[in-house]
Amino acid sequence: MRLEYFQMIDKVLSVDAESILAEATVPLASPVFEGHFPGHPLVPGVLLVETMAQASGHMLMKRLGFARMPFLIGSRETKLRSFVGPGMVLNVTARLVHEGSGFAVTDAAITSAGKRICEVREMKFSIQDFPAPELQAAMRAQAVRMGLIEDREA
Amino acid sequence: MASAFERIADIIAETSDVPRENIKPESHVIEDLGIDSLDFLDIVFAIDKAFGIKVPVESWTQEVNSGTAPAGQYFVMENLAKRIEELVAAKAG
Structure with a gap:
């Protein structure tokens, strides 16, 4: 995880057309922890939601052949069950x-060492054309880096 | 079984802030009921689930934006209900 850059997913462990399992390791140090919170470093809940959104988004982008991009527009229910601190390894x-016309809906969850950390139900995404070619290229490069697609697929 | 219009009106009332009694066959979903694009996606998701179909919102929007179809053909309640009935019938084959 590079919290300051919103790069939440480190590695894709498995993926198919309808599901994904990814790994994210919380860094031991980050400017985020200086404010959240002094003496009690925690990954902010919104970043855990972002992590689940990114796992969903990567799965959807692969499903869409990187032709279009999902943007988070809402969710029905979110539960944040446990604190997440530096060094923890998360399974997402x-x-x-x-999959609707121009939108998609996912359920997502994070666990760590078999323990439930958080869940989100009915996370909704608007599926849109890439607003900029460099964003599309960056998403493909990131997908190769995290093992979502092979180099030749990019 | 309730009509498609009634089922869709119920879905809109449950999904948005629009009172059920304000939803009439002649109501335009956007202009009269004030449904925005985000609420409309929630409504479409609920319609997809309730009727077991995939409402082709993107192609409808494209037709309206390009001028090949009037917005009322898809977004006036009685017409929306007809389009949903057609999609259900097409799926049933």
Whole structure:
């Protein structure tokens, strides 16, 4: 995880058309922890939601052949069960619930060492054309880096 | 079984802030009911689930934006209900 750059997913462990399992390791140090919180460093809950959104988004982008990009527009229910601190290794899962016309819906969760950390139900994404070619290229490069796609697929 | 119009009106009332009694066959979903694009996606998601179909919102929007179809053909409630019934019938084959 590079919290300051919003790069939440380190590695894709498995992926198919409707689900993904990814890994994210919380850094031991980050400017984020200086404010959140002094003496009690925690990954902010919104960044855990972002992590689940990114896992969902990577799965969707692969499903869409990197032709379009999902943008988070809402979710039905979020539960943040446990604190997440420096050095923790997170397993992030996401599953396609529904693919509509111009939107998609996923469920996602994070666990660590078998313990439930957080979940989100019915995370909704608007599927749009890439607003800039360099963003599309960056997403493909990131996908190769994290093992979502092979180099030749990019 | 309730009509498609009634089921869609119920979905809109449950998904948005629009009172059920304000939703009439002649209501335009956007202009009269004030549904925005975000709420409309929630409504479409609920319609997809309830009717077991995939409402082709993107192609409808494209047709309206390019001028090949009037917005009312898809976004006036009674017409929306007809389009949903057609999609259900097409799926049933």
